[in-house]
Structures are given as structure tokens and as C-alpha cells.
Amino acid sequence: MSGNPIDRVAQATPPAIAKKVRGLSDRAIAWLFVGPSIVLLLAVNIFPLIWTINLSFTNFKANRLRDVEYIGTRNYERILTDADTWNSMQATAHFLFWTIFFQVLIGFTLAYLINKKFKGNDMWTTIIVLPMMLSPAVVGNFWTFLYQPQIGLFNYVIEFFSGVDSSSFSMIGDVNLAPWSIVIVDTWMWTPFVMLICLAGLRSIPDSIYEAAECDRASKWRQFWTLTIPMALPFLMLAVLFRGIENFKMFDLVVQLTGGGPGSLTTLTSIDLKREAFEKWRTGYASAYAVILFVTVFGLASIYVKALNKVKER
Amino acid sequence: MKASKLLMATALTAATVTGATRAAAEGDLTLCWAAWDPANALVELSKGFETETNTNMSFEFVPWPNFADRMLNELNSNGTLCDLLIGDSQWIGGAAENGNYVKLNDFFDQEGISMDDFIPATVTGYAEWPKGTPNYWALPAYADVVGWTYRRDWFERAELMAEFKETYGYDLGVPADLGQLKDIAAFFQGREIDGKTVYGAALYTERGSEGITMGVTNALYNFGFEYGNPENPYGELEGYVNSAGAVAGLEFYKDLYDAGAAPGSSNWYMGENIDAYKSGQVALQMNFAFIWPGVNADPNVGGDRTGYFANPPGPAGQFAQLGGQGISVVANTDNMEAAMAYIKWFAQAEVQAQWTEMGGASAMRSVVEAEGFADKEPYNQAFLDSMAIVKDFWAEPSYASLLLPMQSRVHNYVIAGQGTAQEALDGLVADWVEVFEDEGLR
Numbered sequence: 001m002s003g004n005p006i007d008r009v010a011q012a013t014p015p016a017i018a019k020k021v022r023g024l025s026d027r028a029i030a031w032l033f034v035g036p037s038i039v040l041l042l043a044v045n046i047f048p049l050i051w052t053i054n055l056s057f058t059n060f061k062a063n064r065l066r067d068v069e070y071i072g073t074r075n076y077e078r079i080l081t082d083a084d085t086w087n088s089m090q091a092t093a094h095f096l097f098w099t100i101f102f103q104v105l106i107g108f109t110l111a112y113l114i115n116k117k118f119k120g121n122d123m124w125t126t127i128i129v130l131p132m133m134l135s136p137a138v139v140g141n142f143w144t145f146l147y148q149p150q151i152g153l154f155n156y157v158i159e160f161f162s163g164v165d166s167s168s169f170s171m172i173g174d175v176n177l178a179p180w181s182i183v184i185v186d187t188w189m190w191t192p193f194v195m196l197i198c199l200a201g202l203r204s205i206p207d208s209i210y211e212a213a214e215c216d217r218a219s220k221w222r223q224f225w226t227l228t229i230p231m232a233l234p235f236l237m238l239a240v241l242f243r244g245i246e247n248f249k250m251f252d253l254v255v256q257l258t259g260g261g262p263g264s265l266t267t268l269t270s271i272d273l274k275r276e277a278f279e280k281w282r283t284g285y286a287s288a289y290a291v292i293l294f295v296t297v298f299g300l301a302s303i304y305v306k307a308l309n310k311v312k313e314r
Numbered sequence: 315m316k317a318s319k320l321l322m323a324t325a326l327t328a329a330t331v332t333g334a335t336r337a338a339a340e341g342d343l344t345l346c347w348a349a350w351d352p353a354n355a356l357v358e359l360s361k362g363f364e365t366e367t368n369t370n371m372s373f374e375f376v377p378w379p380n381f382a383d384r385m386l387n388e389l390n391s392n393g394t395l396c397d398l399l400i401g402d403s404q405w406i407g408g409a410a411e412n413g414n415y416v417k418l419n420d421f422f423d424q425e426g427i428s429m430d431d432f433i434p435a436t437v438t439g440y441a442e443w444p445k446g447t448p449n450y451w452a453l454p455a456y457a458d459v460v461g462w463t464y465r466r467d468w469f470e471r472a473e474l475m476a477e478f479k480e481t482y483g484y485d486l487g488v489p490a491d492l493g494q495l496k497d498i499a500a501f502f503q504g505r506e507i508d509g510k511t512v513y514g515a516a517l518y519t520e521r522g523s524e525g526i527t528m529g530v531t532n533a534l535y536n537f538g539f540e541y542g543n544p545e546n547p548y549g550e551l552e553g554y555v556n557s558a559g560a561v562a563g564l565e566f567y568k569d570l571y572d573a574g575a576a577p578g579s580s581n582w583y584m585g586e587n588i589d590a591y592k593s594g595q596v597a598l599q600m601n602f603a604f605i606w607p608g609v610n611a612d613p614n615v616g617g618d619r620t621g622y623f624a625n626p627p628g629p630a631g632q633f634a635q636l637g638g639q640g641i642s643v644v645a646n647t648d649n650m651e652a653a654m655a656y657i658k659w660f661a662q663a664e665v666q667a668q669w670t671e672m673g674g675a676s677a678m679r680s681v682v683e684a685e686g687f688a689d690k691e692p693y694n695q696a697f698l699d700s701m702a703i704v705k706d707f708w709a710e711p712s713y714a715s716l717l718l719p720m721q722s723r724v725h726n727y728v729i730a731g732q733g734t735a736q737e738a739l740d741g742l743v744a745d746w747v748e749v750f751e752d753e754g755l756r
Contacts, residue, residue: 173580
């Protein structure tokens with residue numbers, strides 16, 4: 001055996017197969033390779049999507065053996081006029097905005113600090129990324145203990161710094177604090193992810209640019225705003241996109257932490273949708289709900305990706 | 315040639331392996347239940363069945379928070395995991411109407427199993443669908459009900475007794491009604507006992523599954539709440555679900571929570587309540603009776619340190635939320651004969667007696683009405699008192715659709731403090747009317 005790998009593969013191909021392949025055009029071979037992926041995509045993504053849209057116009061219940069009726073846009077009307085749906089949309093918007101805000105702010109700050117050369121740099125990076133390696137369900141579970149008014153470490157820390165009695169407030173039971181309790185936990189868990197993306201962005205900026213800025217006597221402050229931020233911006237925007245999509249479908253952590261309560265204050269849309277689909281078994285209604293969420297996320301993500309591309313082109 | 319030989323060998327191996335697995339599966343019987351102490355007792359008990367019938371039994375126990383999701387998905391997808399299922403009482407309507415359970419009337423007649431041998435409330439709660447008709451889809455398997463445990467050792471302290479009497483004008487002891495229960499919870503709230511701050515009561519407040527509903531109904535029933543007009547339960551909810559009594563009951567539960575619940579207990583159910591009580595955080599604990607043997611045996615709070623009582627009466631009577639389950643044969647089973655044999659074996663009086671001895675809770679009258687049963691364990695009398703006053707939540711096929719709005723409305727009012735009790739129950743009426751309309755029942 002000699003020659004390059006392509007020749008060796010060609011020589012090793014059984015004559016019968018080689019004969020068949022030899023007769024195929026480049027386009028046919030391309031389809032041969034791409035075909036299975038397209039079939040798989042149609043089967044597991046496109047078909048379910050079309051089927052969901054179809055079900056969204058029915059009163060179908062997956063657990064009931066009865067005739068399915070087409071009810072037009074009634075499911076959509078009920079969802080869009082249901083106060084509970086809007087409450088969960090509001091809870092989701094609050095969660096999304098503040099988690100992304102804090103994660104980007106803290107994540108970028110950490111990345112900026114870690115990017116400075118100092119002793120123990122790698123060790124600190126490893127320690128910081130530990131939370132994101134945990135399972136969200138586990139994180140939700142143990143934060144319920146950290147938030148316990150009598151024994152929780154979080155409450156003790158607050159008491160230590162503020163003097164407020166630790167047993168006088170309940171992070172997950174108080175209507176004003178509960179929405180923030182899930183923001184804090186998600187920020188604790190996923191800030192390292194944003195930090196890593198930002199770190200990649202910061203390390204991609206060549207030192208020579210800063211050296212040139214130094215020669216031009218640009219201050220550190222000016223370097224930060226005119227070099228660091230613009231050059232790291234595509235990475236920051238990518239982090240926002242990832243976290244936005246992830247948090248829009250947030251489920252496990254919040255269910256473990258608050259169960260959607262108190263009342264329905266932390267019932268995010270994903271929790272609401274799951275209850276409609278797999279507890280109430282209102283499959284048609286839940287399908288319409290899923291379509292509305294899909295259109296919302298898809299629309300927002302499309303606009304965002306266009307903006308991201310524009311920033312990258314600059 | 316080589317390829318075809320390889321294929322043949324693979325097919326033969328696969329056939330052999332599949333055949334072997336199938337052969338093993340045919341002799342097995344899988345029983346599904348929640349993962350809790352009584353399930354372990356059932357494993358021990360079932361060894362008798364395995365020996366008698368030469369059947370291998372396997373068990374699928376799912377933790378409580380996931381039990382309903384996991385098992386209802388299994389039934390709805392016509393899964394073959396379970397041959398026998400000890401399912402919650404509220405599932406019976408759906409499981410019967412969707413053909414998930416086998417109707418057992420003919421089998422009971424044939425084997426001489428009589429429902430008259432079981433506590434009537436458990437037959438209605440665990441076996442019948444439609445309710446109040448002699449159509450049986452399960453054999454009562456585990457009798458359970460919500461009741462209360464209290465720190466008898468704290469209640470008997472002279473200084474606390476004197477202070478309580480001075481404050482409330484009556485003796486500190488087992489509460490005679492729900493009003494006294496609230497007084498006691500408030501009395502212990504934030505009190506220093508043995509150098510530790512303790513609280514009034516551990517209540518059911520859980521939001522995610524069924525917790526707060528299983529708790530609040532113990533107040534609602536006793537203040538006059540009804541699920542609907544008994545003559546027209548689906549058609550007439552207004553004035554029953556949101557009656558003045560029901561509103562007062564909901565307000566009472568909120569007052570009890572505000573005055574006497576442990577801080578941070580906004581999402582507590584069975585496990586959290588047990589932990590709070592056993593760790594000495596609370597004076598009173600609301601919980602299902604299944605925990606009582608464990609409390610009695612606990613080194614910190616067990617024995618004489620704990621007392622037990624049935625849910626106290628309110629202005630409209632004395633009721634308690636039914637728990638517990640019946641054992642059903644899953645219609646999709648491949649082992650119908652063995653599953654039926656298990657039901658027959660389990661229905662025997664001596665097996666039922668053994669079941670209670672081992673940590674189960676038989677619903678058979680010959681066991682619970684036996685001489686000396688009430689005094690045999692310190693909690694048995696409270697158990698009997700409680701089983702005599704049970705009421706249950708809807709068991710309709712749309713049970714989950716009825717439960718979820720109740721969880722939401724009640725939690726919103728009691729825990730989050732949003733709106734009024736009247737608004738919460740009016741909203742609940744609207745939600746339930748919509749469910750019954752969707753079901754074509756109105």
C-alpha cells in the first residue's frame with residue numbers, strides 16, 4: 001500500500017462498489033452524503049413541527065380516546081386572552097432580562113480580570129467554572145437548602161452583612177424575593193459560561209493593537225471603550241444569544257427551587273407549557289402554546305442574529 | 315459469503331438472547347408503586363407470594379415527586395412496565411375510562427373477594443368508578459389519611475401549660491377544634507425551647523404537585539366547602555366551591571400559615587414536614603398517617619414525646635383528606651394470570667394482617683376492627699378516628715386539570731397573599747367550569 005489516504009481508500013474499495021460509485025456525478029455523491037442528515041432532520045424536526053401546528057387547531061388530548069375536532073383558532077384565542085399565560089410571560093421576561101444582564105456584567109468582568117496575567121490564573125478559572133458543571137436539578141435542590149431561613153447559608157451571609165435576622169425573610173417564599181431567588185441561582189450557575197466566551201473574545205484581540213494604542217498615548221480607559229469592547233462585542237452578543245435561548249426554555253432549576261411559586265410568580269412559560277401538555281394532557285392547547293413560543297423565540301432570535309452579523313461585519 | 319454468514323450468526327444470537335429474555339419475562343411480575351417506607355415492607359411481604367407461587371417479583375418504585383408523572387405517562391402510553399400498579403386514588407376515574415385498569419368485579423365474584431370486608435371509605439376512594447357504584451377497578455391496598463402529630467413532651471411542660479392557659483383561657487392539649495389548633499400553632503411560633511427557636515406547625519404548602527391542595531382541603535371541608543351540588547356535581551359549582559363557609563375555610567388556612575407556619579415553609583410537603591418535625595423545629599405537624607410508625611420509632615421525637623390526633627372539627631363538621639391507594643391490574647399486562655393471583659393472595663385476611671404488622675396499612679376491617687388494634691400502637695386510635703371522617707378530591711378522568719388550577723389559586727392566596735379568598739375560589743369555580751365544559755360534562 002502506498003500513496004495518499006484517498007488513493008488507499010480507493011484501492012481498498014471492493015470492485016463492485018467502486019464500479020457503482022464511479023458512475024455517480026459529484027452532485028449525486030453530495031446528495032448521498034447529505035441525504036441521511038436531511039431525512040433525519042425532516043423526521044425529528046420538521047415533521048413534528050408541522051404535526052404540532054396541525055394539533056394546535058384541535059381539541060386533541062393525548063391521554064383520551066375520543067374523536068378529535070378541529071376548533072379553528074380557539075386555542076390561540078384562549079391562550080392569548082388568558083391572564084395566567086401573560087403572567088408566566090412576564091415572569092419569563094423578568095427572569096431572562098435580569099439573568100442575562102447580571103451574567104454578562106459579572107461574566108465579562110471576571111473574564112477581564114482572568115485575562116490579566118497573574119499567578120494562579122488557571123486555578124481560578126477552574127474554580128470559577130465549577131458551578132456550570134453541575135446538574136441544574138441538583139443546583140436547584142441544594143439552593144433550596146441555602147435559602148432556608150433557619151439553616152441556610154445564604155440567609156446567614158445576608159444577616160452577617162446587613163444585620164437583618166436570617167429567619168425573618170424567605171427567598172423562595174416571599175413574593176418580592178422569589179423572582180430574584182431564581183435570578184441569583186441561574187446567575188451563580190451560568191456566569192462562568194459567559195465568562196468563558198468573553199475570555200475567548202478577549203484573548204482573540206492581538207496584543208499589537210494595544211501596543212499601537214499605547215504608542216498613540218491612548219489611556220487605558222479609552223483603550224477599553226474603543227478597542228476591547230468593540231472587538232469583544234460579537235462574543236458578548238453570542239453569549240447573550242446562547243443564554244437567552246437557554247433561559248427561555250429554563251425548567252428544571254426553577255421547578256426544583258420554587259415549583260413555580262409562591263403562587264405563580266416563578267411559573268415560567270416552559271413550566272406552564274409542561275403542565276398543560278403532560279399534566280393536564282391538553283395536547284391541542286399545549287401545541288398552540290408551543291407554536292406561540294416557537295414563533296416568539298424564532299422571531300427574536302432571527303432579528304438578533306442579523307444584528308450580530310452586522311456587528312461582525314464592522 | 316462471509317457477510318451473509320456474519321448476518322446469520324448475528325440474527326441467531328439476537329434470536330437466542332431475545333428468546334431468553336422473553337422466557338424470563340413471562341415468569342416475572344412487576345409491581346409499581348411510590349418509593350417510600352411501605353414499599354419496602356411490601357417487598358418483604360411479597361416474598362410469601364413468590365414462595366407460594368414460584369413467581370419472581372420485581373418492583374418499580376418511583377420517588378413521590380415524580381410518581382404521578384412517571385406512572386400516568388406509563389399508563390397513557392400503554393406501557394408494559396407494570397403488571398400491577400398501586401396508584402393514587404384520584405387516578406381511578408381516568409384509568410378506568412381510558413381502559414388502563416382491568417375491571418375486577420367478575421374476578422372478585424369468582425374468588426369470593428368481598429368489598430364489604432374493607433373500610434367503606436377506602437372502597438369508595440380507592441376502588442370504585444364511578445364513585446358510589448359497585449364497579450371495582452382496584453383492591454384497597456394502603457389506607458391513609460391526613461392527620462396531626464404533636465410534641466407531647468412540650469405540651470406537658472408545666473410552665474408552657476400555665477402560660478397557655480393564661481393566654482387563651484383553656485388547657486394546652488389536643489385541640490378540640492380548628493380554632494384551638496391555630497391558637498396552639500401561634501403559641502409555639504418563635505418560642506424558645508431548650509435554647510432553640512421553634513415554630514408552630516409544618517403545613518402542606520407545596521406548589522408543584524398536589525401538596526397545598528392536600529393540606530387546605532382539611533380546612534375547607536370543615537368550614538363547609540363542597541365540590542359541587544351532590545345532586546348535580548358538574549353542573550352546579552357556584553355556591554358550593556365558593557360558599558361563605560369555603561371562603562372562611564380558605565381564610566383560616568391562610569391565618570394558620572401566617573400565624574404558625576415555620577419560616578421558609580412556602581413549598582413544603584410530606585418530606586419537608588417530616589424533617590421539620592423530627593429535627594424539633596415545630597410543635598405540630600400535618601402529614602399523612604403513613605409517617606406515624608416512623609415518627610414513633612424516631613430516637614429524637616418518638617415514643618412518649620409525640621402524640622397523634624385526627625384533623626380537628628370546624629364549624630361545618632369534621633373531615634380529613636383521604637390519602638392511600640388501591641392495587642390495580644394494568645390492562646396491558648402480559649402476565650394477567652400471575653397479576654390476578656397476586657390480587658387474590660393479597661386479599662387474604664392473614665396476608666392483610668401481616669401487611670399491617672410489617673409496616674403497611676391494611677384497609678381490611680378484620681384487621682383494623684380486631685380487638686386490641688386501637689391500643690396496639692400509640693397512633694392506631696388516631697388512624698381509626700381519621701379514617702372515619704375522610705373525604706377525597708375529584709377522581710375524575712380530568713383530575714389533573716382540576717388539581718392544577720386549585721394548586722395555583724390556593725397558593726396564590728395563601729402563600730403569595732395575592733387577592734382575597736373569595737376571588738381565589740371564584741376563580742377556581744371558573745377554572746373547573748371550563749374543565750367540565752371541555753369534558754362535555756356541562
